[in-house]
Amino acid sequence: MAVITNIITGFLGVGKTTAILHLLKYKPANEKWAVLVNEFGEIGIDGAMLSEQGAMIKEIPGGCLCCTAGVPMSVGITALLRQKPDRLLIEPTGLGHPQQVIATLTSAQYRDYIDLRATIALVDPRHLLDSQYTSHQPYVDQLLSADCLVASKGDCYRPDLLEALSGWQMQYHPHANIAQIAQGALPLNLLDTPRIQMSRIRSHQPAHDLNAHHHEHAAQEPQFALAPDQAFVRKAHQAQGYVSCGWIFGAEAVFDLAKLRQWFRTLPVERAKGVVNTCEGSMVFNMSDGMLSVSAMSLEGFESRIEVIHSQPCDWDAIECALISAKMD
Structure with a gap:
């Protein structure tokens, strides 16, 4: 049976890990969940926090999942699927391109093993008023790849700032759903939001060559063990x-x-x-x-x-x- 899978994306510091911690805390008690965590840095921190909730965790530090033909991602996904989870959550780095992750998950390699549900993008509406974010292509790609746009940190900004997200959504991604949360309290039912066929929003996407995107990864298992004499x-x-x-x-x-x-x-x-x-x-x-x-x-x-x-x-x-x-x- 194919494993129900969601991508939880969003830019640096928007609260992805906090939201996943909330989901794990309130998941059905009889279900076994797995999380594939991808971090921009080489060290890997989120896995230690998520492991407290009893989920199966696989970390891929040192770059975004989509690079180098997705080898680190494939290795991590396959390792988790072999443990037969009831649901798989994937948290790409805040600087990654989720559309390439989606393409891998819907490819022939995983067609019989992955039941991809909604891609959820967390967004701080204040960032939509800042050209530092709106001119950064990975940031825009994340929002355009989402089936559900979730305004996070709702307790940290004025309610009227939600209009910034609504305005962006109406102009660039009208088919996406919008929700708002505070303190990472992402509702479980959002995970089953219907997926959007990306062809329906392709006309709204800015020209961007994802194939040109490349940077180095750490090794497939990038754990940097301390030598006996290293502090x-x-x-x-x-x-x-x-x-x-x-x-x-x-x-x-x-x-x-x-x-x-x-x-x-x-x-x-x-x-x-x-x-x-x-x-x-x-x-x-x-x-x-x-x-x-x-x-x-x-x-x-x-x-x-x-x-x-x-x-x-x-x-x-x-x-x-x-x-x-x-x-x-």
């Missing part, structure tokens, strides 16, 4: 006009919570997140649009992982030095 490892990545840098610290490393909060708050970057062992337990850090949230998680004894993303090159050495100073002796 941490750093990995950098660059693509689609953005740069990222991530760190993995051994499970023995413990950070001062107050100092780490301050480090996140003063980062000169657009996006940062981490799962970190601190003096007050395991914590999830999420910084987007200048706002930092910190929450506890139940996992213990894991490798701390931190990733930062920015549209301009950064002084990674200085940022790393400040990060290490937040570590307890």
